[in-house]
Amino acid sequence: MKQRKWLTTVAASVVAVSVLAGCGSNNDSKGASPSASANPSASSSASEGGKQFENMELNVAVFQGGYGREYWDSIADEFMKDYPGTKINITASPKIAELVRPKIVAGNPPDFMYVAGSDNMPIIDGLIKDKALLDLTDIFNEASEGAPLKDKILPGVLESRSSSPYGDGKVYLAPYNFDVMGLWYNKKLFDDKGIALPTTWDEFFALGATAKDNGRSLFTYQGLYPGYLEEMIVPAIFNVGGQEALDQFYNLDPEFWKSETFTKVWGFLDKIANEDNALMKGTIALNHTQAQTAFMQGKAMFIPNGTWFEDEMKDSPREEGFQFGFLGVPSFETGKPMMALTDVQRLVIPAKAKNPELAKEFLKYLYTEKGVKLNGEKAKGIMAVKGAPDLVKEFIPESTYNVYKAVDNGIVTVNGKFISVAKGSKYNPSDDIYKPISSLMNKQMTVAEYGDKLYGIFTNIQKELKENGAQE
Template identity: 55%
Template structure:
């Protein structure tokens, strides 16, 4: 009896071991399955070497695309056009609103997609993590090469300033690691109908902006509201303001170098002073601090506030939202401090990149080049209703984007200066996120519990901490 039990016990141990092994095997298998969709692995089997163009060793390209406001139809269309143009190539496209979380385990497992497109504001932090780990492929050579359309170097087709911006060259070493896809324009918005009826001009300087407070009181509205619980939207005002006051140098000091002394500068105090003034002179809509982005934007559209910051996606985003009679979106850009200058705007770029662990870098680069053909730009307008960061793209896709969105792009093309700036990566081992600290304070400033000087002092300490970890 006893020996029988013993044997049985041994058998059980064996079984459980087998179970563990089987488990680990299946996880690998399922991971591969999600990676290459079943149909494509069949293709791989049926594909004989004789029918490939032999240009690329590996004919299979894995593309992971974020499916958000722009949808995924563009990527589907681009996939089939690319496969048409490069016979024998198979593109495995995976698109999902949570693509960041989906590819995270693939990247960790060393089985990363070859091309990744993630939304600029993606919550998964995949892009940020890869930039931090220096795990992206240097793609400078793509932009130095002749475009597929044969009309010059690709870098000359891209919007000026885009490739040099922090979005594409995150390390500031002159090398491009991320390719620009759609770009967006951000600034202040107003109700065009109201402004025309009341004979108000959109302000181009901050003084003109503040002066509208009287008009706002007369109309029983507040002057300004913002996305209270998502105060990060205020960078659409702060970044252009810093650029306006201190130029690129000050902007780099704030965004890339994390130089604490920036917060002792006149530039910083004057830029932060915008928000202090809005708070102290009662220009802010009551309750703004507690509203999320949808709520505050709805308040704006219902006529409770004259201005709100947002991007060119505004009209599409709020398509279903209630609004006051006759409401029409008007784009004012961001006022400047100098009356001789036109108003400004903030531009940001969506990123497409190749992770270092990709097993098909050559074909991935070709795919990115293909993305900058005129055909692809048009496809993108048609399917994604987006404007690619390519010269003249707004006109190419005019039929497909909202009027207010076209107008904001056109304003930029016609001379409104679009600053591009984003907070650079902080060095490894820094446990704070300077950007969220910066905008978290806004609530206290708006509630009257903090002055611009105190705000700057908090930022000084935060930047000092970042600085201590920089080489």
């Protein structure tokens, strides 16, 4: 299941990033890929007997989710070898927030943190809101192979509010792994039958007859977790209304729910719900693994998911010859590019960290070629670094690699995060948006009724934000 959900984050954030532009290509990979020399300290430390810090011990806290903890143990070992005399203590847990919150409250936070997972993210939201994160801008401005380290990061990532939450160009959250999300299909079926992949929603729905001929429905999704539909909805919003519409959506503007963009985007969900054989029977009652297994067994043509899909379902039953294929999200108009949603994991150093200098050195070490490759080997992750997919190609499934290369070949990626609601609010924008979609899909609610419901919720959220601002 997605370890990164749900998007209940801080500060208005929209990243329309054409990521991986040239990433891993023959022209770029050699010059743009991270390398050991990207961190002069890392290479010199071994030859000069180790770089010395005032404090040689580093406390690291990481989320133990889909990426596991093996990478963090391994990279810590490598760092300690290259920096003799240093000691790195790793604390890893699926509920990392519960472990570090008391330390943060007491003014004694870990020196370095990787926090993800919906239950853990409020702690990062709080640190951002309290301006309690260390400014990391200098790290990315440092020269590396004749160019700043920031030039090795995927385009647009450091400029986004995911990394620069205050919109002032300063980086407080460093990028880690990133996922690409969209629609998936059985590549063998499409290849064997000569089925053309849809590039528009009209072409998508036109495959309904083909789906029936092949004994399956057109579409299914993780019914008990309708937030997976975000992977289609967010790119579709950008496809229809551009940056302005996406800003409205993520800034919780009530008028979004009265817009043409809303009507058009939610219209394809309504069509899936109402068109014959479009939605696989029983979908709404299925959890993520059940829906994904049904798809792999040939009960539906398409399902939304991300680059963790194949690894997550590696032991699940499937129809004979099944091959993972990634489509992206169709456009509403012929000629417009396919799109995909991305999500970038983030790394932070608390402002009150006891050892910020060693924490910075450790962060830089993650972006070396050794760090990027070890992450691919142990975590099966792709760091948000130019050339990373090619560096880790031997460690990841072919389908995963092909997803990133598909982005290279013209899929436009988009990302965003909701602004924070008022402190103590009963509203959760992600849940408020995606959970009612179940009522839409089982025909208990119309698109108009859904829009009215969300208009009311977003209006109340804006009132709370204004009142909260006045109190502050």
